[in-house]
Amino acid sequence: MIGGGYVGLVSGACFASLGVEVCVVERDPERLALLRAGRVPIYEPGLDQLMETNVAAGRLRFTDDLAAAVRGVEAAFIAVGTPTRRGDGHADVSYVNEAAEQVARALTGYAVIVTKSTVPVGTGRRIAEIVQHACPGLAFDVASNPEFLREGSAIGDFMRPDRIVIGAESERAREVMRRLYRPLYLIEAPILFTAIETAELIKYAANSFLAMKVTFINEMADLCEKVGADVHDVARGIGLDGRIGRKFLHPGPGFGGSCFPKDTLALARIAQDWGAPSRLVETTVAVNEARKAAMAARVVAACGGSARGKTIAVLGLTFKPETDDMRDASSLPIISRLVEEGATIRAFDPKGMAAARPLLPAAVLYCRDARDALDGAHAMVLVTEWNEFRALSPAELAAALLDRVVVDLRNVFDPLAMRQAGLRYFPVGRPAPRQARG
Protein backbone atom coordinates (compact mmCIF):
# COMPACT_ATOMS: atom_id res chain seq x y z
CA MET A 1 0.00 0.00 0.00
CA ILE A 2 1.87 3.10 -1.20
CA GLY A 3 0.81 6.07 0.95
CA GLY A 4 -0.10 5.98 4.64
CA GLY A 5 -2.83 8.64 4.66
CA TYR A 6 -6.56 8.29 5.37
CA VAL A 7 -7.12 5.86 2.51
CA GLY A 8 -3.83 3.93 2.65
CA LEU A 9 -3.98 3.30 6.40
CA VAL A 10 -7.64 2.32 6.49
CA SER A 11 -7.40 0.09 3.39
CA GLY A 12 -4.12 -1.41 4.60
CA ALA A 13 -5.45 -2.21 8.07
CA CYS A 14 -8.73 -3.57 6.68
CA PHE A 15 -7.02 -5.81 4.10
CA ALA A 16 -4.74 -7.06 6.90
CA SER A 17 -7.76 -7.90 9.03
CA LEU A 18 -9.08 -9.93 6.07
CA GLY A 19 -5.90 -12.02 6.30
CA VAL A 20 -3.80 -10.30 3.66
CA GLU A 21 -0.15 -9.54 4.40
CA VAL A 22 0.14 -5.77 4.04
CA CYS A 23 3.09 -3.41 4.03
CA VAL A 24 2.26 0.30 4.06
CA VAL A 25 4.90 2.51 2.47
CA GLU A 26 4.97 6.04 3.86
CA ARG A 27 7.64 8.51 2.91
CA ASP A 28 6.88 11.29 5.38
CA PRO A 29 9.42 10.63 8.16
CA GLU A 30 7.23 12.07 10.95
CA ARG A 31 4.21 10.05 9.89
CA LEU A 32 6.31 6.90 9.58
CA ALA A 33 7.90 7.39 13.01
CA LEU A 34 4.44 7.62 14.58
CA LEU A 35 3.23 4.51 12.74
CA ARG A 36 6.27 2.53 13.80
CA ALA A 37 5.74 3.64 17.40
CA GLY A 38 2.23 2.17 17.25
CA ARG A 39 0.55 5.58 17.00
CA VAL A 40 -2.01 6.60 14.40
CA PRO A 41 -1.15 9.91 12.72
CA ILE A 42 -4.79 10.69 11.81
CA TYR A 43 -8.05 10.52 13.73
CA GLU A 44 -10.36 7.83 12.41
CA PRO A 45 -12.66 5.99 14.85
CA GLY A 46 -11.54 2.39 15.49
CA LEU A 47 -8.38 2.63 13.39
CA ASP A 48 -5.97 2.54 16.34
CA GLN A 49 -7.44 -0.74 17.57
CA LEU A 50 -7.54 -2.32 14.11
CA MET A 51 -3.94 -1.36 13.42
CA GLU A 52 -2.73 -2.57 16.78
CA THR A 53 -4.37 -5.99 16.36
CA ASN A 54 -2.99 -6.51 12.88
CA VAL A 55 0.50 -5.28 13.66
CA ALA A 56 0.56 -7.68 16.62
CA ALA A 57 -0.61 -10.51 14.36
CA GLY A 58 2.29 -9.75 11.99
CA ARG A 59 0.05 -8.95 9.03
CA LEU A 60 0.61 -5.18 8.94
CA ARG A 61 3.89 -3.32 8.85
CA PHE A 62 5.20 0.10 7.89
CA THR A 63 8.27 1.19 5.96
CA ASP A 64 9.76 3.91 3.79
CA ASP A 65 11.64 1.36 1.72
CA LEU A 66 9.30 1.07 -1.24
CA ALA A 67 11.57 -1.24 -3.19
CA ALA A 68 11.76 -3.79 -0.39
CA ALA A 69 8.03 -3.58 0.27
CA VAL A 70 7.09 -4.17 -3.34
CA ARG A 71 9.41 -7.08 -4.08
CA GLY A 72 7.40 -10.25 -4.58
CA VAL A 73 3.93 -8.73 -4.03
CA GLU A 74 0.83 -9.77 -5.94
CA ALA A 75 -0.66 -6.27 -5.90
CA ALA A 76 0.77 -2.81 -5.29
CA PHE A 77 -1.90 -0.27 -4.38
CA ILE A 78 -1.21 3.40 -5.00
CA ALA A 79 -3.05 5.45 -2.35
CA VAL A 80 -1.17 8.74 -2.50
CA GLY A 81 -2.76 12.18 -2.67
CA THR A 82 -4.19 13.72 -5.85
CA PRO A 83 -4.76 17.32 -4.75
CA THR A 84 -5.93 20.13 -7.00
CA ARG A 85 -3.10 21.28 -9.24
CA ARG A 86 -2.25 24.89 -8.52
CA GLY A 87 -3.72 27.29 -11.03
CA ASP A 88 -5.94 25.17 -13.26
CA GLY A 89 -8.18 22.91 -11.15
CA HIS A 90 -6.93 19.65 -12.67
CA ALA A 91 -6.03 16.81 -10.32
CA ASP A 92 -2.29 16.70 -9.69
CA VAL A 93 -1.26 13.14 -10.57
CA SER A 94 2.46 13.70 -10.12
CA TYR A 95 2.54 11.71 -6.83
CA VAL A 96 0.70 8.84 -8.50
CA ASN A 97 3.02 8.80 -11.52
CA GLU A 98 6.07 8.99 -9.29
CA ALA A 99 4.82 6.11 -7.15
CA ALA A 100 4.07 4.05 -10.28
CA GLU A 101 7.59 4.54 -11.54
CA GLN A 102 9.08 3.60 -8.17
CA VAL A 103 6.92 0.47 -8.08
CA ALA A 104 7.94 -0.48 -11.62
CA ARG A 105 11.62 -0.22 -10.82
CA ALA A 106 11.22 -2.41 -7.75
CA LEU A 107 9.04 -5.20 -9.16
CA THR A 108 10.78 -8.43 -10.10
CA GLY A 109 7.79 -10.47 -11.26
CA TYR A 110 4.14 -10.20 -12.26
CA ALA A 111 2.01 -7.91 -10.12
CA VAL A 112 -1.12 -5.83 -10.48
CA ILE A 113 -0.51 -2.12 -10.02
CA VAL A 114 -3.75 -0.75 -8.59
CA THR A 115 -4.76 2.90 -8.29
CA LYS A 116 -6.81 3.49 -5.17
CA SER A 117 -6.23 7.20 -5.40
CA THR A 118 -8.92 9.17 -7.21
CA VAL A 119 -7.36 9.79 -10.62
CA PRO A 120 -8.46 11.42 -13.88
CA VAL A 121 -9.67 9.24 -16.71
CA GLY A 122 -6.66 8.01 -18.66
CA THR A 123 -4.32 7.75 -15.66
CA GLY A 124 -4.37 3.93 -15.70
CA ARG A 125 -3.21 3.92 -19.35
CA ARG A 126 -0.53 6.49 -18.52
CA ILE A 127 0.67 4.34 -15.62
CA ALA A 128 0.99 1.35 -17.97
CA GLU A 129 3.21 3.46 -20.25
CA ILE A 130 5.31 4.67 -17.31
CA VAL A 131 5.83 1.11 -16.10
CA GLN A 132 6.68 -0.21 -19.58
CA HIS A 133 9.18 2.58 -19.99
CA ALA A 134 10.74 2.18 -16.54
CA CYS A 135 10.96 -1.59 -16.71
CA PRO A 136 10.75 -2.93 -20.28
CA GLY A 137 9.70 -6.58 -20.45
CA LEU A 138 8.07 -6.65 -16.98
CA ALA A 139 4.85 -8.68 -16.81
CA PHE A 140 2.20 -6.59 -15.07
CA ASP A 141 -1.35 -5.35 -15.24
CA VAL A 142 -2.86 -2.04 -14.23
CA ALA A 143 -6.18 -1.87 -12.38
CA SER A 144 -8.35 0.93 -11.07
CA ASN A 145 -10.01 0.32 -7.72
CA PRO A 146 -11.44 3.62 -6.52
CA GLU A 147 -12.15 3.98 -2.82
CA PHE A 148 -15.54 5.15 -1.56
CA LEU A 149 -14.90 5.19 2.20
CA ARG A 150 -16.06 8.20 4.21
CA GLU A 151 -13.80 9.70 6.85
CA GLY A 152 -15.40 9.17 10.25
CA SER A 153 -16.90 5.80 9.29
CA ALA A 154 -14.09 4.58 7.05
CA ILE A 155 -13.61 1.12 8.54
CA GLY A 156 -17.29 0.21 8.32
CA ASP A 157 -17.42 1.59 4.80
CA PHE A 158 -14.43 -0.49 3.73
CA MET A 159 -15.63 -3.70 5.38
CA ARG A 160 -19.28 -3.37 4.31
CA PRO A 161 -19.13 -1.40 1.10
CA ASP A 162 -22.17 -0.61 -1.05
CA ARG A 163 -20.06 -1.83 -3.96
CA ILE A 164 -16.51 -2.58 -4.98
CA VAL A 165 -15.51 -1.16 -8.36
CA ILE A 166 -12.63 -2.77 -10.21
CA GLY A 167 -11.46 -1.61 -13.61
CA ALA A 168 -9.18 -4.23 -15.10
CA GLU A 169 -8.49 -5.62 -18.51
CA SER A 170 -6.99 -9.08 -18.06
CA GLU A 171 -8.53 -12.10 -16.37
CA ARG A 172 -5.29 -12.53 -14.42
CA ALA A 173 -5.66 -9.06 -12.88
CA ARG A 174 -9.36 -9.62 -12.15
CA GLU A 175 -8.48 -12.89 -10.41
CA VAL A 176 -5.91 -11.23 -8.11
CA MET A 177 -8.45 -8.54 -7.20
CA ARG A 178 -11.25 -11.07 -6.76
CA ARG A 179 -9.11 -13.04 -4.30
CA LEU A 180 -8.19 -9.94 -2.30
CA TYR A 181 -11.82 -8.90 -1.95
CA ARG A 182 -13.23 -12.43 -1.59
CA PRO A 183 -14.14 -12.08 2.12
CA LEU A 184 -16.24 -9.02 1.31
CA TYR A 185 -17.77 -10.68 -1.72
CA LEU A 186 -18.82 -13.53 0.57
CA ILE A 187 -20.82 -11.06 2.66
CA GLU A 188 -22.50 -10.02 -0.57
CA ALA A 189 -20.76 -6.76 -1.37
CA PRO A 190 -21.40 -6.40 -5.11
CA ILE A 191 -18.24 -6.33 -7.20
CA LEU A 192 -18.49 -4.37 -10.41
CA PHE A 193 -15.86 -5.23 -13.01
CA THR A 194 -15.43 -2.56 -15.65
CA ALA A 195 -12.93 -1.12 -18.07
CA ILE A 196 -10.21 0.98 -16.44
CA GLU A 197 -11.53 4.30 -17.80
CA THR A 198 -15.01 3.46 -16.54
CA ALA A 199 -13.80 2.74 -13.00
CA GLU A 200 -11.85 5.99 -12.99
CA LEU A 201 -14.92 7.93 -14.07
CA ILE A 202 -17.28 6.19 -11.62
CA LYS A 203 -15.42 7.68 -8.67
CA TYR A 204 -15.62 11.25 -9.97
CA ALA A 205 -19.23 10.79 -11.06
CA ALA A 206 -20.24 9.45 -7.61
CA ASN A 207 -18.60 12.29 -5.69
CA SER A 208 -19.88 14.94 -8.08
CA PHE A 209 -23.43 13.59 -7.89
CA LEU A 210 -23.36 13.68 -4.08
CA ALA A 211 -21.85 17.18 -4.12
CA MET A 212 -24.63 18.25 -6.49
CA LYS A 213 -27.27 16.83 -4.15
CA VAL A 214 -25.85 18.76 -1.19
CA THR A 215 -25.66 21.91 -3.28
CA PHE A 216 -29.25 21.47 -4.44
CA ILE A 217 -30.60 21.27 -0.90
CA ASN A 218 -28.45 24.27 0.08
CA GLU A 219 -30.11 26.29 -2.69
CA MET A 220 -33.53 25.06 -1.53
CA ALA A 221 -32.59 26.21 2.00
CA ASP A 222 -31.94 29.72 0.68
CA LEU A 223 -35.30 29.67 -1.07
CA CYS A 224 -37.01 28.36 2.09
CA GLU A 225 -35.68 31.35 4.00
CA LYS A 226 -37.25 33.70 1.44
CA VAL A 227 -40.64 32.03 1.16
CA GLY A 228 -41.09 30.92 4.78
CA ALA A 229 -40.81 27.16 4.10
CA ASP A 230 -38.87 24.65 6.23
CA VAL A 231 -36.03 22.91 4.39
CA HIS A 232 -36.17 19.88 6.71
CA ASP A 233 -39.70 19.18 5.62
CA VAL A 234 -38.77 19.81 2.00
CA ALA A 235 -35.85 17.34 2.32
CA ARG A 236 -38.11 14.76 3.91
CA GLY A 237 -40.88 15.40 1.43
CA ILE A 238 -38.61 14.80 -1.54
CA GLY A 239 -36.29 12.26 0.12
CA LEU A 240 -39.07 9.79 0.86
CA ASP A 241 -39.37 9.38 -2.89
CA GLY A 242 -37.25 6.29 -3.48
CA ARG A 243 -35.94 7.74 -6.75
CA ILE A 244 -34.44 10.66 -4.83
CA GLY A 245 -33.43 9.10 -1.49
CA ARG A 246 -33.04 10.80 1.90
CA LYS A 247 -29.27 10.89 2.20
CA PHE A 248 -27.17 13.94 1.43
CA LEU A 249 -30.13 16.28 1.76
CA HIS A 250 -28.83 18.12 4.83
CA PRO A 251 -28.37 21.85 4.29
CA GLY A 252 -25.22 23.46 5.66
CA PRO A 253 -22.38 25.88 5.03
CA GLY A 254 -21.30 24.29 1.71
CA PHE A 255 -19.35 21.10 1.20
CA GLY A 256 -15.67 20.89 2.08
CA GLY A 257 -13.24 18.11 2.84
CA SER A 258 -10.50 16.27 1.06
CA CYS A 259 -12.62 14.94 -1.80
CA PHE A 260 -15.73 16.81 -2.99
CA PRO A 261 -14.11 20.20 -3.70
CA LYS A 262 -11.15 18.78 -5.59
CA ASP A 263 -13.09 16.00 -7.33
CA THR A 264 -15.89 18.25 -8.64
CA LEU A 265 -13.28 20.68 -9.93
CA ALA A 266 -11.28 17.87 -11.53
CA LEU A 267 -14.36 16.33 -13.20
CA ALA A 268 -15.33 19.73 -14.60
CA ARG A 269 -11.83 20.05 -16.08
CA ILE A 270 -11.78 16.47 -17.42
CA ALA A 271 -15.15 17.00 -19.09
CA GLN A 272 -13.96 20.28 -20.66
CA ASP A 273 -10.75 18.65 -21.89
CA TRP A 274 -12.68 15.89 -23.62
CA GLY A 275 -15.11 18.30 -25.25
CA ALA A 276 -18.13 17.17 -23.21
CA PRO A 277 -18.39 19.90 -20.59
CA SER A 278 -20.54 19.24 -17.54
CA ARG A 279 -22.41 22.44 -16.85
CA LEU A 280 -24.07 20.84 -13.81
CA VAL A 281 -20.74 20.05 -12.16
CA GLU A 282 -19.24 23.43 -13.10
CA THR A 283 -22.23 25.17 -11.57
CA THR A 284 -22.05 23.01 -8.44
CA VAL A 285 -18.45 24.16 -7.92
CA ALA A 286 -19.37 27.82 -8.41
CA VAL A 287 -22.50 27.72 -6.23
CA ASN A 288 -20.62 25.97 -3.43
CA GLU A 289 -17.72 28.43 -3.51
CA ALA A 290 -20.16 31.34 -3.32
CA ARG A 291 -22.00 29.69 -0.45
CA LYS A 292 -18.86 29.16 1.62
CA ALA A 293 -17.89 32.79 1.06
CA ALA A 294 -21.40 33.98 2.02
CA MET A 295 -21.51 32.21 5.40
CA ALA A 296 -19.45 34.83 7.24
CA ALA A 297 -21.86 37.54 6.03
CA ARG A 298 -24.70 35.49 7.51
CA VAL A 299 -22.94 35.58 10.88
CA VAL A 300 -22.24 39.31 10.60
CA ALA A 301 -25.92 39.96 9.79
CA ALA A 302 -26.97 37.85 12.79
CA CYS A 303 -24.67 39.97 14.96
CA GLY A 304 -26.64 43.04 13.90
CA GLY A 305 -24.65 44.09 10.83
CA SER A 306 -21.15 44.34 12.28
CA ALA A 307 -18.78 41.90 13.94
CA ARG A 308 -16.38 44.62 15.11
CA GLY A 309 -15.71 44.27 18.81
CA LYS A 310 -17.76 41.08 19.05
CA THR A 311 -16.42 37.88 20.55
CA ILE A 312 -17.71 34.89 18.62
CA ALA A 313 -17.54 31.28 19.78
CA VAL A 314 -16.99 28.93 16.83
CA LEU A 315 -17.87 25.31 17.55
CA GLY A 316 -16.45 22.75 15.15
CA LEU A 317 -13.61 23.38 12.70
CA THR A 318 -13.22 20.13 10.74
CA PHE A 319 -15.12 19.70 7.48
CA LYS A 320 -17.36 17.15 9.19
CA PRO A 321 -17.53 15.38 12.57
CA GLU A 322 -15.49 12.32 13.56
CA THR A 323 -12.37 13.35 11.66
CA ASP A 324 -9.41 15.65 12.20
CA ASP A 325 -9.31 16.54 8.51
CA MET A 326 -9.31 20.30 7.88
CA ARG A 327 -8.87 20.19 4.10
CA ASP A 328 -11.17 22.78 2.47
CA ALA A 329 -13.27 23.01 5.66
CA SER A 330 -15.99 25.68 5.62
CA SER A 331 -14.71 27.00 8.96
CA LEU A 332 -11.59 28.39 7.24
CA PRO A 333 -13.18 31.14 5.07
CA ILE A 334 -15.78 31.87 7.77
CA ILE A 335 -13.26 32.47 10.54
CA SER A 336 -10.76 34.34 8.36
CA ARG A 337 -13.48 36.72 7.24
CA LEU A 338 -14.84 37.27 10.77
CA VAL A 339 -11.33 38.09 11.99
CA GLU A 340 -10.96 40.59 9.10
CA GLU A 341 -14.27 42.11 10.16
CA GLY A 342 -12.86 42.77 13.61
CA ALA A 343 -14.28 39.85 15.62
CA THR A 344 -12.44 37.94 18.33
CA ILE A 345 -12.78 34.20 17.73
CA ARG A 346 -12.92 31.64 20.52
CA ALA A 347 -12.77 28.28 18.70
CA PHE A 348 -13.14 24.70 19.79
CA ASP A 349 -13.03 21.40 17.91
CA PRO A 350 -12.70 17.97 19.58
CA LYS A 351 -10.08 16.64 17.10
CA GLY A 352 -9.23 19.30 14.53
CA MET A 353 -7.46 22.08 16.44
CA ALA A 354 -3.88 20.91 15.75
CA ALA A 355 -4.53 20.72 12.00
CA ALA A 356 -6.52 23.98 12.06
CA ARG A 357 -3.90 26.15 13.76
CA PRO A 358 -1.54 26.61 10.77
CA LEU A 359 -4.50 27.31 8.46
CA LEU A 360 -6.27 29.96 10.54
CA PRO A 361 -5.32 33.55 11.48
CA ALA A 362 -2.92 33.73 14.43
CA ALA A 363 -5.41 35.79 16.44
CA VAL A 364 -7.83 32.86 16.89
CA LEU A 365 -8.09 31.66 20.49
CA TYR A 366 -8.34 27.88 20.95
CA CYS A 367 -10.48 26.72 23.85
CA ARG A 368 -10.57 23.68 26.14
CA ASP A 369 -14.13 22.70 25.29
CA ALA A 370 -17.41 24.11 24.02
CA ARG A 371 -18.30 25.80 27.32
CA ASP A 372 -14.90 27.45 27.49
CA ALA A 373 -15.46 28.79 23.96
CA LEU A 374 -18.79 30.33 25.05
CA ASP A 375 -17.16 32.14 27.96
CA GLY A 376 -17.45 35.88 27.32
CA ALA A 377 -18.80 35.39 23.78
CA HIS A 378 -21.54 37.57 22.31
CA ALA A 379 -22.57 35.00 19.71
CA MET A 380 -22.00 31.36 18.87
CA VAL A 381 -21.61 29.80 15.41
CA LEU A 382 -21.95 26.05 15.09
CA VAL A 383 -19.96 25.01 12.01
CA THR A 384 -19.44 21.25 12.49
CA GLU A 385 -22.05 19.01 14.09
CA TRP A 386 -19.94 17.03 16.57
CA ASN A 387 -22.32 15.06 18.79
CA GLU A 388 -21.04 16.63 21.99
CA PHE A 389 -22.35 20.05 20.86
CA ARG A 390 -25.90 18.69 20.77
CA ALA A 391 -25.77 18.46 24.56
CA LEU A 392 -25.64 22.24 25.00
CA SER A 393 -29.03 23.30 26.31
CA PRO A 394 -30.87 26.41 25.09
CA ALA A 395 -30.95 27.69 28.69
CA GLU A 396 -27.19 27.52 29.14
CA LEU A 397 -26.59 29.11 25.73
CA ALA A 398 -28.96 31.93 26.66
CA ALA A 399 -27.16 32.40 29.98
CA ALA A 400 -23.67 32.34 28.45
CA LEU A 401 -24.01 34.43 25.28
CA LEU A 402 -23.92 38.18 25.85
CA ASP A 403 -25.98 38.99 22.73
CA ARG A 404 -27.93 35.71 22.81
CA VAL A 405 -27.13 35.06 19.14
CA VAL A 406 -26.77 31.49 17.83
CA VAL A 407 -25.99 30.83 14.17
CA ASP A 408 -26.53 27.11 13.60
CA LEU A 409 -25.06 26.19 10.22
CA ARG A 410 -25.96 22.49 10.70
CA ASN A 411 -29.45 22.75 12.16
CA VAL A 412 -28.69 20.67 15.24
CA PHE A 413 -30.89 22.57 17.68
CA ASP A 414 -34.66 22.69 18.01
CA PRO A 415 -35.74 26.12 16.69
CA LEU A 416 -38.75 26.38 19.00
CA ALA A 417 -36.78 25.53 22.16
CA MET A 418 -34.03 27.96 21.19
CA ARG A 419 -36.47 30.80 20.58
CA GLN A 420 -38.41 30.01 23.75
CA ALA A 421 -35.16 30.32 25.72
CA GLY A 422 -34.89 33.89 24.44
CA LEU A 423 -32.13 33.22 21.91
CA ARG A 424 -31.90 34.90 18.54
CA TYR A 425 -31.55 31.68 16.63
CA PHE A 426 -30.47 31.49 12.98
CA PRO A 427 -30.62 27.98 11.51
CA VAL A 428 -30.27 27.19 7.78
CA GLY A 429 -33.45 27.19 5.71
CA ARG A 430 -35.79 27.14 8.73
CA PRO A 431 -37.33 30.59 9.11
CA ALA A 432 -39.43 31.40 12.16
CA PRO A 433 -43.11 30.63 11.56
CA ARG A 434 -44.84 33.58 9.89
CA GLN A 435 -47.24 34.32 12.75
CA ALA A 436 -44.30 34.57 15.18
CA ARG A 437 -42.51 37.18 13.10
CA GLY A 438 -41.75 40.68 14.32
Ligand SMILES: NC(=O)c1ccc[n+]([C@@H]2O[C@H](COP(=O)([O-])OP(=O)(O)OC[C@H]3O[C@@H](n4cnc5c(N)ncnc54)[C@H](O)[C@@H]3O)[C@@H](O)[C@H]2O)c1
Ligand atom coordinates in the same frame (compact mmCIF):
# COMPACT_ATOMS: atom_id res chain seq x y z
N1 LIG B 1 -9.67 10.90 2.37
C1 LIG B 1 -10.77 10.33 1.89
O1 LIG B 1 -11.83 10.32 2.52
C2 LIG B 1 -10.75 9.66 0.53
C3 LIG B 1 -11.80 8.82 0.17
C4 LIG B 1 -11.78 8.20 -1.06
C5 LIG B 1 -10.71 8.44 -1.94
N2 LIG B 1 -9.71 9.27 -1.57
C6 LIG B 1 -8.58 9.47 -2.50
O2 LIG B 1 -7.48 8.68 -2.04
C7 LIG B 1 -6.24 9.35 -2.30
C8 LIG B 1 -5.45 9.52 -1.01
O3 LIG B 1 -6.20 10.36 -0.14
P1 LIG B 1 -5.81 10.55 1.39
O4 LIG B 1 -6.86 11.40 1.99
O5 LIG B 1 -5.50 9.22 1.99
O6 LIG B 1 -4.44 11.39 1.21
P2 LIG B 1 -3.36 11.76 2.34
O7 LIG B 1 -2.74 13.03 1.86
O8 LIG B 1 -3.97 11.67 3.68
O9 LIG B 1 -2.29 10.57 2.23
C9 LIG B 1 -1.37 10.40 1.20
C10 LIG B 1 -0.07 9.87 1.84
O10 LIG B 1 0.77 9.37 0.80
C11 LIG B 1 2.13 9.65 1.15
N3 LIG B 1 2.93 9.53 -0.10
C12 LIG B 1 2.86 10.33 -1.19
N4 LIG B 1 3.71 9.88 -2.14
C13 LIG B 1 4.31 8.77 -1.64
C14 LIG B 1 5.28 7.84 -2.15
N5 LIG B 1 5.79 7.96 -3.38
N6 LIG B 1 5.68 6.83 -1.34
C15 LIG B 1 5.16 6.70 -0.10
N7 LIG B 1 4.24 7.54 0.43
C16 LIG B 1 3.81 8.56 -0.33
C17 LIG B 1 2.06 11.03 1.76
O11 LIG B 1 3.16 11.30 2.58
C18 LIG B 1 0.73 10.93 2.57
O12 LIG B 1 0.98 10.50 3.90
C19 LIG B 1 -6.63 10.65 -2.99
O13 LIG B 1 -6.58 10.47 -4.39
C20 LIG B 1 -8.05 10.86 -2.55
O14 LIG B 1 -8.79 11.63 -3.49
C21 LIG B 1 -9.69 9.86 -0.34
